[in-house]
Amino acid sequence: HSADAQRTDLMTITRFVLNEQSKHPESRGDFSILLSHIVLGCKFVCSAVNKAGLAKLIGLAGETNVQGEEQKKLDVLSNDVFIKALISSGRTCILVSEEDEEATFVEPSKRGKYCVVFDPLDGSSNIDCGVSIGTIFGIYLIKEDHEPTVEDVLQPGKNMLAAGYCMYGSSCTLVLSTGSGVNGFTLDPSLGEFILTHPDIKIPKKGKIYSVNEGNAKNWDGPTTMYVENCKYPKDGSSPKSLRYIGSMVADVHRTLLYGGIFLYPADKKSPNGKLRVLYEVFPMSFLMEQAGGQAFTGNQR
Numbered sequence: 385h386s387a388d389a390q391r392t393d394l395m396t397i398t399r400f401v402l403n404e405q406s407k408h409p410e411s412r413g414d415f416s417i418l419l420s421h422i423v424l425g426c427k428f429v430c431s432a433v434n435k436a437g438l439a440k441l442i443g444l445a446g447e448t449n450v451q452g453e454e455q456k457k458l459d460v461l462s463n464d465v466f467i468k469a470l471i472s473s474g475r476t477c478i479l480v481s482e483e484d485e486e487a488t489f490v491e492p493s494k495r496g497k498y499c500v501v502f503d504p505l506d507g508s509s510n511i512d513c514g515v516s517i518g519t520i521f522g523i524y525l526i527k528e529d530h531e532p533t534v535e536d537v538l539q540p541g542k543n544m545l546a547a548g549y550c551m552y553g554s555s556c557t558l559v560l561s562t563g564s565g566v567n568g569f570t571l572d573p574s575l576g577e578f579i580l581t582h583p584d585i586k587i588p589k590k591g592k593i594y595s596v597n598e599g600n601a602k603n604w605d606g607p608t609t610m611y612v613e614n615c616k617y618p619k620d621g622s623s624p625k626s627l628r629y630i631g632s633m634v635a636d637v638h639r640t641l642l643y644g645g646i647f648l649y650p651a652d653k654k655s656p657n658g659k660l661r662v663l664y665e666v667f668p669m670s671f672l673m674e675q676a677g678g679q680a681f682t683g684n685q686r
């Protein structure tokens with residue numbers, strides 16, 4: 385019975401990635417090991433996010449923990465966890481995080497061939513009110529013929545080997561692409577495993593939603609203003625679009641992938657290059673969007 389099979393034959397993220405890798409005979413399982421360390425980081429952050437409200441209450445009794453350390457903010461805590469999990473995988477050589485000013489170069493004895501760029505906690509303005517937040521990551525492969533330098537990570541997004549995000553929302557969902565489509569996995573808390581729940585995600589061809597911080601409209605350029613105006617007052621007689629904006633890129637992109645539409649953070653007078661960070665926010669999300677049959681562009685170029 386197929387219903388039985390669904391309940392008992394669980395496609396975990398580890399099994400899924402091992403299956404994918406077995407199509408490449410040259411693969412030595414390194415990517416699966418790296419991913420299992422990323423997954424561990426996501427599970428940790430998920431559990432920390434779920435306890436965040438409670439931790440605050442405990443925090444009120446004294447802002448310091450038993451060791452006399454000040455309680456770490458969730459984004460800093462998440463960063464520490466990912467940095468340690470990635471180094472201990474033994475498969476990374478350069479780590480670039482939103483929370484660190486400088487790139488981390490892994491010491492030679494623990495070094496591997498992957499570079500990971502990541503935003504450990506995206507949507508931090510939403511932490512204290514319990515709205516969805518996430519983690520974003522992108523993975524590059526370095527050629528093993530030279531000492532790693534920062535140039536190895538300053539590469540176009542299209543050179544990424546894999547990208548993904550984990551959303552800590554009403555459920556914990558990890559969306560991943562290794563360059564052959566996009567798949568979504570949901571954490572089953574009773575098993576502690578991510579199970580394939582959204583196979584081969586494709587963005588709907590047409591969407592009825594636009595997603596943008598309209599509070600910045602005063603500072604937009606002409607074309608952006610005209611575009612958003614047309615979402616509200618379409619000139620071709622079609623229905624106006626709905627507006628949804630969460631303020632966590634992970635959640636806004638996740639909804640866009642599943643329901644269709646457009647998410648934008650246009651440049652404005654305050655941020656002439658836009659607010660989103662290209663390496664660990666825009667590139668991984670663009671990689672996923674393109675892999676799901678969508679588009680990502682600056683306004684002028686891919």
Ligand code: AHG
Nearest residue numbers: 503505506507508509597631632633
């Ligand atoms: P972060 O919390 O990692 O610093 O990133 C926040 C980003 C992104 O998640 C979101 O799309 C955007 O900032 C929201 O910005 P506004 O509050 O300006 O709309």
Ligand code: MN
Nearest residue numbers: 503505506507
């Ligand atoms: Mn972010």
Ligand code: MN
Nearest residue numbers: 482503505506
């Ligand atoms: Mn962040």
Ligand code: MN
Nearest residue numbers: 459482505508
């Ligand atoms: Mn930040």
